[in-house]
Amino acid sequence: MDWSEGETVLGDTRDGCHHAHAHAHVHAHGTNLSQQPKKRPLMDDSSSWDIVKASQFGVLERCKELVEAGYDVTQPDKENVTLLHWAAINNRLELVQYYVSKGAVVDQLGGDLSSTPLHWAIRQGHLPMVIHLTRYGADPSVADGEGYRALHLAILFQHLAIAAYLMAKGQEVDGPDSNGQTPLMLAAQKIIGPEPTNFLIKNDASVSAVDKVNRNTPLHCAVLAGNVDAAHILLEAGASVDAENVNGHTPIDLAHQVHSPLLVHMLTHIRQERIQTGSRCLRTVSRYKVFLQFLLCTATFGSAGAILDMDSESWLLKGSLLCCLMGVVNLISRRFGTSAFRSLLPASTLMASVFWMLVTWCVWFLPDGPSTTLQALFALTATGLLYYYLRTCRTDPGVVRATEEEKKKVGKNVLVLAEAGCLDPRIFCTSCMSKKPMRSSHCFCCDACVARQDHHSIWTNCCIGARNHRYFVLFLFFLMLTGAWMFYGCVTCERLHLFRVCDGGVV
Template sequence: MYQSACQAATTGSCVPGAGQQPDNERQSALIAQQPPTAPVEPDYSGFDIVKATQYGAIARVRELVESGWDVNQPDSETVTLLHWAAINNRRDIIRYFLEKGATVDAVGGELNATPLHWATRQGHLGAVVLLMAAGADPRIRDAEGCSCIHIAAQFAHTALVAYFIAKGVDPDLQDRGGMTALMWAAWKVCALDPVRLLLTLGANPAMVDYTHGNTALHWAILARNATAISTLVLKSKASLDVPNLRGETPLSMLESQTGAIWIGAKVMDRVKEAALTSQQRRSLLSKLRHDKRLRWWSMVACPFTAFYLAGIVFSVNTLYIIKFFLLGCLYAIFHTIGKALFDEHLMALLPLSVYLAPKAWFPFHVAD
């Protein structure tokens, strides 16, 4: 009641809000007539050139360079201005430094890395494009032995991985330890990409590193990276039978983890299928090694087969160097079979088999 009376006395009306609307309209009109407030420019005048580069203060950077600062002058950690511009994605400043003659592949910092390494580590595609357009080499290794494609894979910068491959970097390029981008992605990244991307662009899942002899699938299993394991096993059909330097195959590693929640059902079905195939293969080899009668007949037959194939090689109308190469292959094959299947007792039959084999095949070759 008191508020209504006061309002009526002030506005001259008993209708609530009757006097407020014109006032609000007048205030809005006055605000609209006022000129927009100009943004306050930050004061970079006290920045040194490194700080100005980091903050993107290109006017201050120009001022200092024009006053005589050398754009290739490194700091106490051998880091150049182009490194700082690259890691902060200051593209205008990158262009300016390059115009002023900055060394595009300057090496600096604790990892002896180039500006391209620094931009790659942060995932700055724009900076990477500028640096490579100026001639930056993505194959240079840092102190850890990694090239840019390896760093991009480690940090899941899929767009950069694709860009480097599009620019001619081999997807199977190995770092100092033999690791490929696919191995790093399988070891470090739990997302679908860049593993899927690398496989799509031709990365070889059978490559092994120098230190452990691991494939990408070995690394994915060690990291318990379910996404990478599924992609490698089901999409790329990566081999489960490649042993590393410790003799471990992906098949044996996955079999030892049967029932683990991080192994998908489809992957386990593939593992069981591969285990059955491997068991059948082992049973055939075991039969060959333990069946005395089969081994005896194999020993007798080997010289006959070898002489027959050698006769075919000699009768082929081709260069002698090719014939000698084929004969060498035949020797390697039969030598391996002999080492694997025949013991000293069976090898005693070899002279007799060798003696009879030419006599058996000679009439046929004469007839030919």
């Protein structure tokens, strides 16, 4: 059954929460308390409907008529679902208010998952309904049949605005569910993607908490699930790679058990990096990482070119030398490379390529005597390439900055913002816990919201947004022109070489 936004739920939905739990074809419905879902056109006279169907479609007058005629609002239907459940799952605010006034039990369990109306509203992402039910006394700490409490469900279905609201109402970020798992453990184990894990860590979720049964930390949970994104975020937050669970297994041991070479490499490297953090050599590498990365890439490309340009006719020798070169580079990267050092690799590779293009033009192509006009055009192209590359890297892409006081103020006023309809993900970032302008997006690489973000470029190691987009486009244009000039230079140089050979020259 597809529960699309604003659509009334009909038919047999006893296990509708199972459908939502499995794949969550669910979207936040909108955060304006006065906003109601659009009703389907009435296919027949609602005066003949039973109260369940009237509750699903939100026909208040028909519901009032049946209740006044003696229908008990606390009575569950044949599917063990109350009227309050049907009103909550369809975001019928007026019906909820009416049923509560007639004695409906706000926290009554129903359905196959023994869920409360609050649980149903959270699974569907109806923040207005969640606010409405909590006003009438709904208890977020009540667990459903699977052991999940309200905050756990909000995280599980990635409704972070609801999660922020529940925490503002007093729900502990590390509160365990009936199975002893914290929301961070659920996010690490069941959600592929960085946002929920990042959101919880920014709200001071503990990375060292353990569950009651297996004594697993959130990092253990991420490794067992093969969740690389969550593991990466947890490691950046300081999660221990040496913590042992009840069986004495560390996250690295579990990575071997689930046969994940990527996680094994990541965890092992982080352990070695943390051991070597205090070394003077690594501190030097960290301080001059940009220059050293550029120097390494430049030396690698130069060495590879020199090997391929050798006079020797033996390709076996050249191949052996190239393998030795790659082995040395790999050894240097493993010995001295940190995560910050490796993140600069694409940008350093690009700049090293540009450097050798300029050297090739000046050393090999220029002596062949291109006209002054061609030399001037190439000089202008190279200058434009370097200029716009630097402008792209050094220009603020449009980062939306908020002071610590503003963040604290927003954090304290989440309740007010939620009730005013301002926790809409389009205008409120749950990662930065601040308002953001329209058409801005949160970049997890930069850990900031960027106005009119286009993408995060690994070649410039920065975001491309409102303020540097034009510089980036011009950089790409001049890069294309430089490549065209290099192609022209190669063709011209080869033609001159062939002409000399045909004219009896020495190769």
